[in-house]
Amino acid sequence: MGKRQTDIDTVSFAKNLGTFTPSLATxxxxxxxxxxxxxxxxxxxxDGTWYYNATPINRPEMVQLFASMLKLDEEGRHWLVTPTEIGRIEVEDAPFxxxxxxxxxxxxxxxxSFSTNVEDVVCVAPETPIIMDTSPVTGQLTPYAMIGEGLKAKIGRSVYYxxxxxxxxADVKxxxxxxxxxxxxxxxxxxxxSADA
Structure with a gap:
């Protein structure tokens, strides 16, 4: 059976990561x-779906591969970082x-303990807390889980409930x-x- 059109060859894509033409990104x-x-x-x-060339990446193993390369810089920009290459990607809300x-x-x-869409498991603790932050998409306070290295996972409605x-x-200050x-x-x-808002 042939590959679906929305499938992308992981190895080929990873090998070609360095063929992208740099833009004006700093x-x-x-x-x-x-x-x-x-x-x-x-x-x-x-909603956490990864796209390449406007096409959904349907292979979980490919998403997991790229997720393992993801880094956040001090200005809040997301990068895919391999031992030899680095490039910026767009994240509409949280990457996970x-x-x-x-x-x-x-x-x-x-x-x-939270499970993410890339099959990571993160224990909620002071170094990986739950936070309320403003969503860049809705502009509303939204619950997120910090999963390490500054990266966030958005807590979906069903899990939030x-x-x-x-x-x-508890009394806080x-x-x-x-x-x-x-x-x-x-x-x-x-x-x-406002807890039930």
Whole structure:
């Protein structure tokens, strides 16, 4: 059976990463000896779908490969970084999405672990917290999981509803907040009067 039109050969694409023509994109954080490839025609949509040349990348293993190369610079730009090349990609919102949550323990002894759309598992802890941040797409406060190296995974609605069921209240700097306990730390989602908003 032949490949679907939306499939892209992973090895071929990776080998050709350096053939992209640099645009006017500014240089990222130090490239070392890597070849600067400018803007790549790769986009991650707001729902976490990866696109190459406006075509969805349907192979999970390919998405996982590129996800493992993803870096964030100090200006909030996303880059694919290989040992020899570096190029910038477009990310509409967060590069990853949280697709499931695992819960162990309860109350202040609770530990939350998130599974992402690229099959990473991240434990919610002070170094990888849950945060509320403004979505660049909607302009509204949105829950995200920090998964390391400054990268974020957007928490989808169904998972967020599960988290709300686990929520508790705590006093944070004199304000009663609604949020979640994990790994011995409290992660506020919002003031108690807006927790259900």
């Amino acid at each position: 240089m990222p954080c130090p490239c070392g000896d890597r070849t600067f490839c400018g803007d790549l025609d790769i986009r991650i949509s707001a 999405t949280v697709v499931d949550v695992h819960v162990s323990g309860d109350a202040q002894d609770q530990v939350l 599960e988290l709300v069921e686990l929520g508790q209240t 004199g304000t009663k907040m609604f949020g979640l306990w994990s790994s011995g730390a409290f992660f506020p989602l919002g003031p108690i009067d």
